[in-house]
Amino acid sequence: MTDLDAFITGLPKAELHLHIEGSLEPDLMFALARRNGVAIPYASVDEVRAAYDFGNLQDFLDIYYAGADVLRTRADFRDLAAAYFDRAAADGVVHAEIMFDPQTHTARGIPFADVIEGLLDAMADAQARHGMTSALIMSFLRHLSEEEAFATLAQAQPWLDHIIAVGLDSSELGHPPEKFARVFAAAAEKGLKLVAHAGEEGPPDYVWQALDLLHVDRIDHGNRALEDGALIDRLAAEGMTLTVCPLSNLKLCVVGDLADHPIDGMLELGLKATVNSDDPAYFGGYVADNYRAIAAARGLNKDDLAALARNSFTGSFLPADAVAGHLARIDAYRAAQ
Numbered sequence: 001m002t003d004l005d006a007f008i009t010g011l012p013k014a015e016l017h018l019h020i021e022g023s024l025e026p027d028l029m030f031a032l033a034r035r036n037g038v039a040i041p042y043a044s045v046d047e048v049r050a051a052y053d054f055g056n057l058q059d060f061l062d063i064y065y066a067g068a069d070v071l072r073t074r075a076d077f078r079d080l081a082a083a084y085f086d087r088a089a090a091d092g093v094v095h096a097e098i099m100f101d102p103q104t105h106t107a108r109g110i111p112f113a114d115v116i117e118g119l120l121d122a123m124a125d126a127q128a129r130h131g132m133t134s135a136l137i138m139s140f141l142r143h144l145s146e147e148e149a150f151a152t153l154a155q156a157q158p159w160l161d162h163i164i165a166v167g168l169d170s171s172e173l174g175h176p177p178e179k180f181a182r183v184f185a186a187a188a189e190k191g192l193k194l195v196a197h198a199g200e201e202g203p204p205d206y207v208w209q210a211l212d213l214l215h216v217d218r219i220d221h222g223n224r225a226l227e228d229g230a231l232i233d234r235l236a237a238e239g240m241t242l243t244v245c246p247l248s249n250l251k252l253c254v255v256g257d258l259a260d261h262p263i264d265g266m267l268e269l270g271l272k273a274t275v276n277s278d279d280p281a282y283f284g285g286y287v288a289d290n291y292r293a294i295a296a297a298r299g300l301n302k303d304d305l306a307a308l309a310r311n312s313f314t315g316s317f318l319p320a321d322a323v324a325g326h327l328a329r330i331d332a333y334r335a336a337q
């Protein structure tokens with residue numbers, strides 16, 4: 001392990017953009033398929049990995065929703081999340097705000113309660129075993145209707161104390177944020193924070209809509225905001241956090257090459273970029289792998305990496321005293337190197 005690799009692993013960091021269904025590793029997919037008697041269209045782990053060759057977001061989503069079919073019981077969701085937390089802890093993640101897509105499961109007849117209770121089991125366990133804090137972001141699938149998003153918000157009502165925010169994911173093109181303005185307003189009235197994927201494949205206008213119509217607290221991805229100077233100024237002036245996902249961007253062809261990735265350009269423009277894994281089982285790496293890949297591709301140094309880790313806490317939904325504690329730990333860690 002190089003000095004920079006070791007620095008990245010030991011750097012305290014938060015993960016702010018992680019779809020728990022996207023952490024389903026092929027090994028666990030096979031184990032759950034066997035446990036639940038579910039047929040999957042792959043004969044081996046190698047065959048699964050070979051299928052993970054995506055030309056765009058929709059190519060990936062088709063495979064991701066098919067993979068999620070092995071998740072059936074509360075224990076499955078617990079095991080899925082426990083595997084993620086163990087892996088994230090090994091990467092120096094001390095706080096994770098994880099997204100889940102209830103509609104992917106309720107549409108298959110899985111009770112909302114089983115999904116969320118399984119995740120909450122694993123979150124309590126991660127706190128006990130790793131000292132890791134975590135929070136849940138409930139994401140609406142944007143290819144579905146506003147009405148279905150409202151129904152999902154209603155289903156979540158008994159667990160609202162366990163959900164920090166709502167999010168918006170799935171197929172971006174053709175499903176602009178404005179479609180969900182009313183359900184986001186209803187979520188805000190319930191005291192939930194708001195995040196949305198915007199500017200991954202969608203145009204800068206979708207980022208404007210996420211700001212002006214959804215009133216988000218954070219933008220997931222945001223890459224295409226860089227095409228609009230006025231939008232860059234707005235995001236910088238508001239100190240809006242962008243949850244950027246380098247290996248995802250590469251695998252989904254948002255960038256052609258990591259050498260052209262804009263992460264350091266974002267920092268230079270005064271944008272609060274963070275590094276995250278998105279769907280690590282599908283994109284070839286967890287959060288430290290993303291830090292390592294982007295550091296190598298863009299020549300980032302320890303100060304750049306520490307700045308990205310600081311942004312992960314200032315952009316989190318942790319209380320101010322917890323954020324201050326994590327920032328102090330990063331500064332002490334950096335000073336000791």
Ligand SMILES: Nc1ncnc2[nH]cnc12
Binds near residue numbers: 019057170197248
């Ligand atoms: N990168 C991504 N973009 C949109 N929806 C997603 N769901 C899971 N990963 C996603």
Ligand SMILES: [Zn+2]
Binds near residue numbers: 017197
């Ligand atoms: Zn995502």
